[in-house]
Amino acid sequence: MRAATFFDGEEWREGVISLADGRMLVRDATPADHLPRLDGIVTGGFTDHHVHLQLVDTTGLAASTLGRVVDLGANVTEVARLGATLAPVRLEYAGAFLTAPGGYPSDRAWAPAGSVREVNDPAQAAEAVDEMADAGARSIKIASNTTAGPVFGDELIRAIVDLAQSRGLTVTAHAEGPGEAQRISRLGVARLAHTPFTEMLDDDEIAAQAASVAWISTLAVHDDETRRVATENVRRFHAAGGTVLYGTDMGNGPTPVGLNAGEIAALRAAGLDEDAVLRALDPLDPRDPGARLLVLPRTPGDSVDPLRARPLLPEDLKV
Structure with missing residues (x-):
């Protein structure tokens, strides 16, 4: 058993880590004065909120410090099957891109078969949302790229948002083209799949988006x-x-x-300090018994660098 400082995804806490039946458990507690302290800070595995697992060799995830990945565009049947192979990494997914007929990325060679669903109207949208939800999707992904083809009108996007909400799902949007990030953010989507990159947003739009949507970074x-x-x-x-x-x-x-070291560097270059970078990484709560546990080295005067994180091992708890 060891005393430890841990990060729960939002704030720093003090607690105790113990080993029971081969499992490491983190709990809130006031450590006894005599209890030895873990050398480092504990958190859960990090989250990558935008991945495409059908386009990579996923075997490397098991050795990484990611604890959760969110797939934002795949054949929903195939990506659902992948979930059972990724332990200890958790998988959440949106299933297929929903896009206008002929819209992005329906014509892209990299898009796997079944990873794009072209939607004409609210009836087809309802079918697509139900299919993704029934297959275990946690969100819906829409593509709205005016530089690469037609996009949904406002009414259909609002309909998709309402349909998703009726199934307990949020909507994430790929917004690309002049004014598109601004338009999409006003229509009820919860997240933008990319930081807006077509143009510089004005101060009023930045303020409006800060109050209504989250941005997934993808800077690198x-x-x-x-x-x-x-x-x-x-x-x-x-x-x-x-x-x-x-x-x-x-x-x-x-x-x-x-x-991704490049993405971490890009977030720092954008002005996020060490706590903000950790929050952006959205680590799993280490008190969750099923969470992958990480330890981040820290010495007095040092910053907490997620790139130095490593899996916490039972040997770390031995005195």
């Missing part, structure tokens, strides 16, 4: 000029109190299968 996936725009947008969004979530678009090019 862009070229230099696009990243500059996205980084400045997320800097101002974060300063306005907006919720920034770590996400990498894993599978979009040669991205790491695990924690």
